Amino acid sequence: MIEGGCFCGAVRYQIAGALGRTSACHCSRCRKAFSGASSAYAEIPDGSQFSWVAGESELTKHPFAPGWDLGFCRTCGSTLCGIVDGRVHGVTLGTVDGDPGVRIEVHTFVGSKAAWDHIGGSAPQFEEGHTGANAGGESK
Numbered sequence: 001m002i003e004g005g006c007f008c009g010a011v012r013y014q015i016a017g018a019l020g021r022t023s024a025c026h027c028s029r030c031r032k033a034f035s036g037a038s039s040a041y042a043e044i045p046d047g048s049q050f051s052w053v054a055g056e057s058e059l060t061k062h063p064f065a066p067g068w069d070l071g072f073c074r075t076c077g078s079t080l081c082g083i084v085d086g087r088v089h090g091v092t093l094g095t096v097d098g099d100p101g102v103r104i105e106v107h108t109f110v111g112s113k114a115a116w117d118h119i120g121g122s123a124p125q126f127e128e129g130h131t132g133a134n135a136g137g138e139s140k
């Protein structure tokens with residue numbers, strides 16, 4: 001069971017299965033929306049059961065890309081999830097508790113990363129988008 005939640009603890013979720021594809025988009029929009037160097041995002045595969053444990057009513061949405069909303073805690077502002085067609089599509093890795101067993105698979109929009117951002121690890125880096133990664137809906 002994977003669990004996670006926001007900074008203040010009001011909003012909590014759990015995922016019964018494993019996380020799916022992971023990516024970190026370093027574009028300027030993702031840096032703002034995810035308040036960090038990148039989006040650091042994991043998709044939830046169809047077979048994995050996502051559920052809110054607490055504070056679903058505290059979740060607020062903001063449009064991010066066509067068809068996409070991001071879900072935030074209205075109290076502390078943590079970005080918790082991507083919402084596509086009203087369904088939770090994936091979670092921000094920064095809100096996952098402990099080690100969920102996945103690693104960042106691709107870095108996208110590295111060509112526009114922040115000057116202070118140093119990308120470590122061995123995952124492939126793409127100057128722009130990559131078809132295998134759609135965190136934030138940036139890549140086409």
Ligand SMILES: [Zn+2]
Pocket residue numbers: 006007008009010011073074075076077078
């Ligand atoms: Zn919160």
Ligand SMILES: [Zn+2]
Pocket residue numbers: 025026027028029030031039109135136138
């Ligand atoms: Zn991005």
